[in-house]
Amino acid sequence: MFTFRSIPLNEDEVIIWFHGDLDIEITEIMDEEILPSLKPFHNIDINLSEVPFVDSTGIGLLINLIDSLKKDKVQVNIKISAIQPQVKDIFDIIQLSDILGEELFCS
Template structure:
């Protein structure tokens, strides 16, 4: 079961998004209906994936969509992904995720 928690940061305009569970097709509705609309007002977004044990191609597509939405809004948000599980990192490498979204997205990326 996929869930999330949004925690405003001590930094003005910043937010931390904690993801929990598999990032797959089951997460689609949550991502589009709950997460994306909640992030629109923030300028610095950190997605923490320490508790995401699995990501499939749908999950990668969801992350790309989230990143693109936040980077193309006015003004664009600074978005990063941190604490990626080693198995998920391997999936990202196979799918060439960092080449798609940019290496600068990843901060403290391996948990």
């Protein structure tokens, strides 16, 4: 089961934790809950410490989320942090850092 929790640090900055698998099951949650909740912020930390699995749909949803946030703002700072090793391996295989930009990924 997928859940998320976000904590605004101030009016401009938020950390969002994803818990569970990033797969087709979260499509509706991503579009209807997560994206709108992040739109007010300019500094966004997407924490994947509790994401054990990502499939191709989940990667597509993550790319779409980041593209949508960047499209709506002139200035937005997004980072993806605390990536579990098995998820990082998948990101490396598909060269996600080349697609989204190396600067988004934190160790």
